[in-house]
Amino acid sequence: MTVRIEENPSHPHLPTLLTAYHLVNQAEKGAAVATAAELPPGYRAEAEDPGGAFAADTVLLATPPGADEPAGCVVLKAPEDGRAPEIKRLWVAPGARRKGLARALMAEALRRAAAAGAPAVRLTVWNWREEPLALYRSLGFGAVESWDDRLDLLCLEKRLDVIERLTPGAVRAHAPAGLAALLVDAVDGGASVGFPAPLDAAGAADWWTGVAEEAERGVRDVWAARGPDGRLTGVVTLVRAGAANGRHRGEIARLLVHSSARGRGLGQRLLATAEAHAAATGLTLLVLDTQTGSPAERLYRGAGWTAAGTIPDFATDPTGVLRATTLYYKKV
Incomplete structure (x- = not known):
C-alpha cells in the first residue's frame, strides 16, 4: 500500500x-x-x-x-x-x-x-x-x-534536473560519455543490471549504441535527466512488446540514477515520466523485474507497482553471486 x-x-x-x-x-x-x-x-x-x-x-x-x-x-x-x-x-x-x-x-x-x-x-x-x-x-x-x-x-x-526524451541520435551522441557513465556507476555500486564488474566505459557505450538502434526501430524509448551543470544524472527506458498479442504491454528497463544524484526523488520522476508516456501512447500494462531486496523495490512499491512473484537464482549480481529477482506490474 x-x-x-x-x-x-x-x-x-x-x-x-x-x-x-x-x-x-x-x-x-x-x-x-x-x-x-x-x-x-x-x-x-x-x-x-x-x-x-x-x-x-x-x-x-x-x-x-x-x-x-x-x-x-x-x-x-x-x-x-x-x-x-x-x-x-x-x-x-x-x-x-x-x-x-x-x-x-x-x-x-x-x-x-x-x-x-x-x-x-x-x-x-x-x-x-x-x-x-x-x-x-x-x-x-x-x-x-x-x-x-x-x-x-x-x-x-x-x-532541477531536466528530464528529456532522447532521439536515437542523442542516445548515440551520449553513449560514450554520459550514458556510459551512468551504467558504469550502477555496476560499480552493485546494481544487477546485466553486467559483471568491472564494466569498462567502452563496453557500456557499446550497449547504449545498441539501444540507439532499438530507438530507431521504435522498439525502445529513452529519457535522460540532465543536472544544472549539464551532466546526465539519470536515465530510464521503455521497451515495447514485439508480439502481436502483447502490443498493449511495455517493460521499464534500465532505470538508473547516478550515485551523486540520489535521494532527491529523481528515480521517481524518471519512472513517472515513462509511465505517463506509456499511457499516452496506448499502453495499458507495464512490467519490470528487479533484484529482490534491492533499494529499487521501495521505489516501485511506493509508485504503486504490484509484486507478481519472485524467481530464485535469476541472475548474478556484478560480483557473480546468483540473486533472486522480483517481477512487478502496473496497469496504466
Whole structure:
C-alpha cells in the first residue's frame, strides 16, 4: 500500500488541513489564535476558500496507506515575474507523520515543476523548523540570497534536473560519455543490471549504441535527466512488446540514477515520466523485474507497482553471486 497523491484544490478536507497549518504557524510566531476566523485576512482566505485562493496554483493532497481522507497537503505556486515557482503550505497532520507523506508530496511537486520546464523551485522555512529543514536539505535545497526580509525566515532553492526524451541520435551522441557513465556507476555500486564488474566505459557505450538502434526501430524509448551543470544524472527506458498479442504491454528497463544524484526523488520522476508516456501512447500494462531486496523495490512499491512473484537464482549480481529477482506490474 502506498501514499496516494491527488490534485484537488476543492477537496472538502483541505480547509481543515490549511487551518491546522496556519494555526500552528501563528502560534510558533507568537501570535496564536484559536479559529480560522481569527487568522490574518490572507491566511483566512486560504483556509476558508482554498479553491479561490489557489486558483492559479497546483494544490496536492496526500492520503496515507489504508486511509480514506487526505492527511497532508502542499501548494506549488505558479511562477510570477519570471521567478522560479515556490512551494508553500507543506503540512502533514500530526497523527499521519512518519509515513512518507511529506516526502511524497515534495517529490510530486518537484516532478510537476520539472515537467513544466522550471529550472528551479524555491521555498521559505522558519529556521526553528528542524524536521522540514532536514527534509528540504535531503532533497537538495540550499540557502540562497533572501527575497523575504522577515527575521528567522530562510530562503531555499533547488536547481532541477531536466528530464528529456532522447532521439536515437542523442542516445548515440551520449553513449560514450554520459550514458556510459551512468551504467558504469550502477555496476560499480552493485546494481544487477546485466553486467559483471568491472564494466569498462567502452563496453557500456557499446550497449547504449545498441539501444540507439532499438530507438530507431521504435522498439525502445529513452529519457535522460540532465543536472544544472549539464551532466546526465539519470536515465530510464521503455521497451515495447514485439508480439502481436502483447502490443498493449511495455517493460521499464534500465532505470538508473547516478550515485551523486540520489535521494532527491529523481528515480521517481524518471519512472513517472515513462509511465505517463506509456499511457499516452496506448499502453495499458507495464512490467519490470528487479533484484529482490534491492533499494529499487521501495521505489516501485511506493509508485504503486504490484509484486507478481519472485524467481530464485535469476541472475548474478556484478560480483557473480546468483540473486533472486522480483517481477512487478502496473496497469496504466
